[in-house]
Amino acid sequence: xxxxxxxxxxxxxxxxxxxxxxxxxxxxxxxxxxxxxxxxxxxxxxxxxxxxxxxxxxxxxxxxxxxxxxxxxxxxxxxxxxxxxxxxxxxxxxxxxxxxxxxxxxxxxxxxxxxxxxxxxxxxxxxxxxxxxxxxx
Amino acid sequence: xxxxxxxxxxxxxxxxxxxxxxxxxxxxxxxxxxxxxxxxxxxxxxxxxxxxxxxxxxxxxxxxxxxxxxxxxxxxxxxxxxxxxxxxxxxxxxxxxxxxxxxxxxxxxxxxxxxxxxxxxxxxxxxxxxxxxxxxxxxxxxxxxxxxxxxxxxxxxxxxxxxxxxxxxxxxxxxxxxxxxxxxxxxxxxxxxxxxxxxxx
Ligand SMILES: Nc1nc2c(ncn2[C@@H]2O[C@H](COP(=O)(O)OP(=O)(O)OP(=O)(O)O)[C@@H](O)[C@H]2O)c(=O)[nH]1
Ligand SMILES: [Mg+2]
Numbered sequence: 596x597x598x599x600x601x602x603x604x605x606x607x608x609x610x611x612x613x614x615x616x617x618x619x620x621x622x623x624x625x626x627x628x629x630x631x632x633x634x635x636x637x638x639x640x641x642x643x644x645x646x647x648x649x650x651x652x653x654x655x656x657x658x659x660x661x662x663x664x665x666x667x668x669x670x671x672x673x674x675x676x677x678x679x680x681x682x683x684x685x686x687x688x689x690x691x692x693x694x695x696x697x698x699x700x701x702x703x704x705x706x707x708x709x710x711x712x713x714x715x716x717x718x719x720x721x722x723x724x725x726x727x728x729x730x731x732x
Numbered sequence: 733x734x735x736x737x738x739x740x741x742x743x744x745x746x747x748x749x750x751x752x753x754x755x756x757x758x759x760x761x762x763x764x765x766x767x768x769x770x771x772x773x774x775x776x777x778x779x780x781x782x783x784x785x786x787x788x789x790x791x792x793x794x795x796x797x798x799x800x801x802x803x804x805x806x807x808x809x810x811x812x813x814x815x816x817x818x819x820x821x822x823x824x825x826x827x828x829x830x831x832x833x834x835x836x837x838x839x840x841x842x843x844x845x846x847x848x849x850x851x852x853x854x855x856x857x858x859x860x861x862x863x864x865x866x867x868x869x870x871x872x873x874x875x876x877x878x879x880x881x882x883x884x885x886x887x888x889x890x891x892x893x894x895x896x897x898x899x900x901x902x903x904x905x906x907x908x909x910x911x912x913x914x915x916x917x918x919x920x921x922x923x924x925x926x927x928x929x930x931x932x933x
Contacts, residue, residue, distance in 0.1 A: 611739050639827020640807065641735035641744045654774040656793040660807065661777065664788060667823040 613731050614644055620731075621646035624724040625706055628716065631691065632707040635698070635728065638663055643702065653707070662705050666695055685714065696721050698728055734829045734928050742803045743932065745924055746827050750852050751834035752844040753785070753813035756873040759907035760834060761790050761808055764917060767910065771795065786812040789824045799925055800932050806921055813848065822855050830867035830924030832916055834907075835894060837874045837884040842893065849894055863898065867923035870895055870902035871916045876909050 609617075621633040621644060631651050635644040640663035642655060666684065673681045684695035694717055696704045704725060708717055734745040749757040758778065765776045772794055779788035792808040809828075811821040833852065835845040853863040872890045885893075887904055895902055901919050905912035 614737070614739055637735065637827065639735075639746055641746075641827070643735065643737075656805070656807070657774050657777050657791060660789075660791045660793075660809075663826075664779075664823060667826065668788070668820065671819060671823065 609643070609732070616731050617644045617728055618646055620724050620727045624720055624727065628720045629712040630706045630708045630717070630720070632705075633724075634659060634662075634705040636663055636703050636705060637701055638667065638703065640664065651707070658705070662693075662695060662703065666697070666703055694718070694721060696725055698725050702728070704728070734924075736802070736928070736932055740803075741801060742805065743799075743928065744805045744807060745829045745928060746807045746809065747830045747832065747920055747924060748824060748828045749808070749810040749832045749834055750821075750848070751813055751871075751873075752836055752841060752848040753815070755813055755834045755836040755841070755845075755848075756907040757810040757813060757834045758784075758786055758790050760832070760871070760873075760913050760916070761792050761810055763907055763910045763913045764794070764808065765792055767914065768794065785814060786810055787817070788812065788820050796921060800929070802932055804925070806924075808917075815847075815851075818851070818855075821851075822858060825855055825859060828856075828859075828861070828866070829928065830869075830920045832869050832871055832920050833894070834871045834873050835890060837872050837890065837904075838877060839883040839885055842885060842889075845890075846893055867920060867927050868898065868900045869916055869920045869923065870898070870900055871905045871912070872902065873905050873907050875904045875911070876906040 617635055625633040626646050626648050632647045632653060634642060634655060636642055636659040640660040642659045645655060669681055669684060686693045691707055691709050694706045698704050704721060706721060734743060736743050749760055751757055761776060765772060774793055777791040781787050790810040794806045794808055796804045796806055809824055811824045833849060856863050878884050903912040903916045905916060907913055
């Protein structure tokens with residue numbers, strides 16, 4: 596598979612403009628709402644798009660690898676107990692928390708946020724962002 | 733399922749070290765991490781048991797520099813080799829671009845190597861990938877044990893057991909001393925990059 600001006604994968608393809616639109620969604624919908632980091636990753640742990648508030652120094656590549664594995668593990672657990680999926684994936688920390696949301700079969704949206712953002716608001720914003728990202732292709 | 737980002741001119745490729753439990757997969761990554769410490773900016777991530785057995789995976793992101801104008805990031809993973817961890821082992825294979833099979837050269841591990849390679853073939857098939865098509869390098873590890881008088885399999889036997897049909901590049905190695913650890917890695921990176929070339933035009 597090769598597409599000259601495109602971002603190519605074996606399982607899916609994203610054009611450059613699509614990628615830019617996704618980055619805009621991450622920035623406008625999530626970072627502007629107070630989220631520290633927003634990452635769109637694929638199920639293999641690759642980072643597809645990212646946006647942050649400029650003051651975070653997390654190791655995002657390791658985070659993406661762990662997030663995809665964590666998601667896959669939880670998803671497998673759901674199947675074992677006969678659930679389609681566990682819908683809420685959220686880890687709460689003292690200063691920062693992590694929220695995972697499935698965008699579609701290929702992609703996950705990871706957000707890292709602090710105390711200034713409530714879980715309720717975050718879930719609303721993430722749901723909106725997921726919808727917009729899904730509308731990109 | 734490498735991710736080639738034409739916008740930022742970046743490639744992320746996933747290379748997985750597979751093989752029987754205690755074969756030396758984690759030791760390979762630890763050696764690479766030590767050797768290239770100044771070039772690897774993040775820490776090696778290991779999800780392991782208290783007894784230092786891999787529970788889920790080890791992860792080491794490695795910037796190998798520019799290839800064909802792309803900034804290439806190789807993500808090295810290991811799987812847990814113990815038979816009982818097949819479910820997690822399978823998850824790590826998701827989106828794999830290249831593989832190293834680390835066999836244990838000890839005579840008493842002969843059967844485990846063969847079973848593990850067969851398990852790899854089955855698990856790749858779940859992702860509709862063929863062991864005959866994926867970039868693959870074999871490593872016959874623990875050659876150093878010979879010096880301690882521990883019986884190890886001759887190279888010919890290992891080749892016959894594991895590589896008679898695959899016919900892929902193979903290396904005698906010692907992850908403990910570091911012998912052939914870097915050549916093994918370089919070989920799989922080069923095979924993987926060659927297979928991705930059509931996308932990176
Ligand atoms: N002598 C010798 N020992 C080795 C070599 N490579 C690994 N070992 C030892 O073998 C043991 C197991 O090595 P690991 O790297 O943890 O093996 P692994 O394949 O990651 O094992 P799992 O995580 O259970 O799948 C450790 O005690 C290592 O020190 C080698 O080349 N020579
Ligand atoms: Mg290990």
